[in-house]
Amino acid sequence: MTNLESAVTQIKALVGDRVTTGMAVRQHHGTDASWHPPLPPDAVVYAHSTEEVSAIVKICAATDTPIIPFGVGSSMEGHIGALKGGICIDLSEMNQILAVHAEDMDVTVQPGVTRKQLNQHLRDTGLFFPVDPGADASIGGMTATRASGTNAVRYGTMRENVLALTVVLPDGQIIHTGGRARKSSAGYDLTRLFVGSEGTLGIFTEITVRLYGIPEATSSAICNFKTIDGAVDTVITTIQSGIPVARIELMDDTQMDALNRYSKLDYPVAPTLLLEFHGTEAGVIEQAQMVQAIAADNGGQDFKWATVAEERSKLWQARHDSLWAILALQPGKQAFPTDVCVPISRLAECIAETKKDLAATWLKAPLLGHVGDGNFHLVMLIDREDPKDVAEVERLNDRLVRRAISMGGTCTGEHGVGSYKMKFLDQEHGDALNLMKLLKRSIDPQNLMNPGKVLTL
């Protein structure tokens, strides 16, 4: 019996038919939201408790079997592909909301809870969980990739919003990191070491996150610009003025075209900002007026309000459907999503140079992003069977990422490293990368946890 067979046999004894080696299930668990073909694991087990995850991990450690944690599979940088085979631990059935502490404005959930499920559960409490990466990702996966999204500019990312974790370490040990106090100086910040570790240091089985009061008033606005520079300058001035916008999203002309077609809207095909304001009734009006004035100074046109909830939802739904809208531009092609983040003072320059690259390629590639943080995305459409397309998309991505890093930015603002962005970490982190490797080797000496991701050892 091979090590793998032994692991599967032992796990079967533990969880019965919740472990499977069926091809369809394996295929599904090797598929992420990138353009790459699936890399299925050897087996998939649906875990139901912290203790069960611990027992499974112990079996894997004893049999030297790689472990890949899985949420909903919405990651984009090759986080879940079974590069070295092994067992995928699917956490989607650990989807209980364990404790809402409304008074403390926090909630403890199992990792399989999705962000929409959480907000649905919270609807009568007056509270909400703001982190919103677009996809209905699991809280476990969002913690693992240090996700953020449209309203991180106001509410922060998973880095700021995870308070505490229960983690199963690579030897099966269960630990609790952090706590529900809003601050602490009691020792090393293990919580933030695990946030963003992409399944390479341990598996999260409970996650406590911050909640926020649903604002008294919300309003949205949309505004288009003659030039993308005008839109970006509006963002920069807004942030520098300290206006607490909740969301400030840029979509370029290509993206607006995609969105109009897909969502049957008729916005001008021009660089556009989509904004949301949270506050008191008076506060959101004050904020929106300030931004409107800034936009006008930068060639903004047709500044339109959407205070009615329905209209607002329609706008943001269209934004959230971006990926589908983009795919519909060239049916049959695959999307190559990528994201970078730069200091906001370099955002205009970074976007301008990127748009130059895009003007000179045959690939269609809408640009959009959470520009209030200096974070933007390209979604490049390719035919993955065409080596020319693949080479071109890799070339463009390489230029984009290295440009962002050279401007003091990062190779990924929110998607994570996975296996596809590892090659950029050396340029970004230099010798600090050795310390990351040391931490990985110390915590996971067998290199069992999601091997081949984030770091090469």
Next chain:
Amino acid sequence: MTNLESAVTQIKALVGDRVTTGMAVRQHHGTDASWHPPLPPDAVVYAHSTEEVSAIVKICAATDTPIIPFGVGSSMEGHIGALKGGICIDLSEMNQILAVHAEDMDVTVQPGVTRKQLNQHLRDTGLFFPVDPGADASIGGMTATRASGTNAVRYGTMRENVLALTVVLPDGQIIHTGGRARKSSAGYDLTRLFVGSEGTLGIFTEITVRLYGIPEATSSAICNFKTIDGAVDTVITTIQSGIPVARIELMDDTQMDALNRYSKLDYPVAPTLLLEFHGTEAGVIEQAQMVQAIAADNGGQDFKWATVAEERSKLWQARHDSLWAILALQPGKQAFPTDVCVPISRLAECIAETKKDLAATWLKAPLLGHVGDGNFHLVMLIDREDPKDVAEVERLNDRLVRRAISMGGTCTGEHGVGSYKMKFLDQEHGDALNLMKLLKRSIDPQNLMNPGKVLTL
């Protein structure tokens, strides 16, 4: 020649008379802001650059000499005592502000820059650095202890505000962690591993922190209460209502008495809240009115505004002089400062039980704190030569800390662990403590960096 002598000789060759073994200097560098007698290092070296710190650390590593980084010595939990002798690296002369990026709202400083120096430097930019632990601490020390203070409730702690670090590791290697992009998912969060590591994992030689726009309007208010419960309930409701107070400080009757005497004020000797609001002209009025209404519901009396800058400064100066005011209550005694932090839902109960303890002791012990975060302090006055006082203060501190931890809180909200709070980490962290020890052993296998602090290995 002993190892230590060899280290000092080599360092002398490097920096000349910037290394000293004079008793007065050593004594000063073994003295913190706690009641404990000094624990002087064997020598003190005033470093002037990252490269120099690296060279000194390499000499210490080669000679197995303990290293203690030093800022201004304002820490309170025995962070700087030379428990195992060794070389103190004083960073106070590395006090250059290296780069203000006003557009990106961040600044890079050397570790010896103090928070007041930084804000003085920034005065013409319209920006400020909000983290304010009371003392004019160095940014390096504040990073090392994960400091916070009065306005963390709005602007966060050093955890949220440090963007990037240059760190000299225990083998002398220089690394750069984090970056100036507002968010990143590119690998392990080394920055936050170092923030709060209290000199045990490396020495910070450059620190990049976030800045904020000076608010258009600021106002302060003060309000006293019949009962401490009324004051605490006002805090809880204010936070839960999402009112973005910039500061919300509680002082009990003993503290108000101390403050009146020391600062020649005549506030009622009663539990008191001191508040500050930041925002637009309309916004601060709106916030203050909401809090005033909440206070009135909870027995708040004499709600007084201080919109004039001078009056506001007087109030906050008195608050900042708390330690001196407390010491003046019983001249000749020493202050035993301690702090805990609990989830805000447990704050009233935690304070009530603590006040019961204080009612039953002979020690004078004002209670005050940054209650918006659930964080409060006791400053207990003792005669350190009197074993009864010492035993009593240890007993009270023990009860306070274990009570906070049992309520889901932490043994220290902002002072750090140092050597005096190590005994509580087991109760707070359980098995996670083993992971902290593993990290320490991996990064600092010789246990050279501030040995005997945070963790026993």
